[in-house]
Amino acid sequence: MVLAQVEEKSLAPTVPELDLGETVLAVATDYTPIALAHGRRIAFEAPPSRVVIRGYEWAVESVVTNLIENAARAEPAGGVVIVRVLANGEVEVVDYGEGVELTHRDMIFEPFWRKSEAAPGTGLGLAIAPGS
Numbered sequence: 001m002v003l004a005q006v007e008e009k010s011l012a013p014t015v016p017e018l019d020l021g022e023t024v025l026a027v028a029t030d031y032t033p034i035a036l037a038h039g040r041r042i043a044f045e046a047p048p049s050r051v052v053i054r055g056y057e058w059a060v061e062s063v064v065t066n067l068i069e070n071a072a073r074a075e076p077a078g079g080v081v082i083v084r085v086l087a088n089g090e091v092e093v094v095d096y097g098e099g100v101e102l103t104h105r106d107m108i109f110e111p112f113w114r115k116s117e118a119a120p121g122t123g124l125g126l127a128i129a130p131g132s
């Protein structure tokens with residue numbers, strides 16, 4: 001029994017450490033030409049010292065890309081989307097669009113839910129985000 005437990009633990013994948021500021025900055029940088037082409041800018045803020053978390057780079061990239069895409073779509077023309085890494089490992093993406101109505105706050109995480117079909121998208125970005 002003890003041996004089995006030890007074996008199970010040694011097989012468990014170790015979630016790698018990653019530099020959150022570096023990863024999020026790379027996503028924001030990649031997205032900047034697209035935002036500029038659509039008349040929006042991206043501002044990046046991070047603490048002076050490194051923020052190291054355990055996580056998979058591809059998962060963080062996927063979640064943050066969707067948040068930036070959503071924010072850039074919501075941001076009024078000429079505006080700035082702020083992408084902010086906090087020392088506690090949280091990432092904030094701020095836009096100055098109309099926001100999400102209180103009654104829709106749970107629905108935005110449902111697969112395929114979208115307020116409007118006018119903008120491109122599938123409605124899956126936030127549905128995958130909480131599990132990443």
Ligand SMILES: Nc1ncnc2c1ncn2[C@@H]1O[C@H](COP(=O)(O)OP(=O)(O)OP(=O)(O)O)[C@@H](O)[C@H]1O
Nearest residue numbers: 070071074099108114115121122123124125126127
């Ligand atoms: N920053 C935001 N401001 C206003 N509404 C938002 C914002 N982010 C998300 N939403 C609303 O939530 C919906 C669902 O977002 P989600 O990212 O899951 O899907 P999507 O962006 O429509 O499509 P996909 O991410 O699959 O390309 C959006 O269609 C939009 O109506």
Ligand SMILES: [Mg+2]
Nearest residue numbers: 066070125126
């Ligand atoms: Mg999206």
